Ligand code: NAD
């Protein structure tokens with residue numbers, strides 16, 4: 615028994631592999647292209663673990679994937695690999711089309727060919743689990759009901775459009791070829807190993823460096839936050855007991871405005887690591903606390919083009935059918951997250967070098 619996990623050196627994939635091997639001895643084969651977002655250090659604790667095998671490669675490399683499938687004979691493939699940052703998809707969509715659409719297509723082709731070689735019991739037990747996002751559903755107004763699995767797809771960014779396309783391909787491989795697939799659509803994750811281009815780790819990183827905390831537009835956009843290990847437990851549950859061809863929404867019932875999230879992080883940092891220097895970082899467009907508070911670093915900046923106003927997930931199908939519920943509240947999860955970043959500054963330093971700095975100065979200038 616083995617599983618193959620793609621995108622395992624990224625934020626959620628790494629948390630998933632670490633959690634999996636903390637709870638089970640079933641081996642994991644990891645496949646990751648190690649883009650700017652992939653970091654082998656995330657899996658450093660597994661370096662000498664015989665249950666883990668890391669392979670550097672692309673989900674779109676059909677020959678490599680076929681070789682891995684034939685060689686390791688996994689009982690499941692879990693696809694986390696993707697280009698995942700909305701702002702980068704606006705800046706340059708090409709990589710998103712290549713990995714999220716073409717890559718998923720090629721992965722499906724290789725998995726289908728492998729699955730068709732399996733003996734009937736193994737073929738029946740086999741699963742392809744595709745990790746997707748709530749962004750495929752588009753944007754909600756404040757009074758709209760939360761997204762359910764039957765909400766129509768209305769992706770608004772090149773990222774969400776590419777994820778929507780991949781979801782449709784996965785669905786088509788079930789209906790056309792009978793490939794035993796499962797899809798999860800999750801809300802915003804946060805937690806350890808989150809790359810600091812995304813809101814929560816970026817704010818923690820900038821605050822500790824005394825840099826401005828950029829809030830897009832009016833900061834009133836709403837996201838539904840889920841601690842990453844709760845996403846991992848949902849995926850394990852869907853893999854174990856999900857109905858074939860079904861999609862499952864995953865969310866934390868933690869709707870927060872971006873400004874409230876940023877303020878929560880500032881308040882936690884004020885408590886856990888009070889500011890050393892209160893040097894001003896340019897004119898403030900917000901009077902939100904004394905200079906001694908991290909809140910004084912908050913700056914409203916130009917909005918994201920086509921910025922989705924609100925996401926909210928109805929995860930009742932997953933609760934009802936599979937008995938899943940999150941273990942963390944936003945308050946407990948964000949505290950653990952801030953603590954993790956304070957305790958793992960070396961990890962942050964390692965990844966916030968050359969290419970990261972280029973992106974930051976280009977995007978926020
Ligand atoms: P991430 O950007 O941190 O990690 C993506 C990983 O995929 C990286 O390690 C990267 O090297 C790898 N990768 C990229 N292209 C690849 C390719 N062609 N072949 C092999 N590996 C490749 O992303 P994440 O936040 O960990 O997201 C993981 C998955 O979960 C994505 O599919 C994303 O759409 C989905 N998702 C993310 C969130 C979130 O809040 N982060 C929420 C819901 C769903």
Ligand code: DAU
Pocket residue numbers: 698699700701746747748749800801802803811812813814816828829830831835836837872918925
């Ligand atoms: O909803 C799930 C999605 O959540 C995933 O599919 C994506 O892979 C993941 O990146 C995330 O997308 P978002 O665009 O919601 O996440 P991000 O952290 O980039 O932004 C969160 C919110 O904060 C969003 O409304 C934009 C805003 N923001 C973001 C950044 C980077 C800011 O206000 N300032 C910033 O500097």
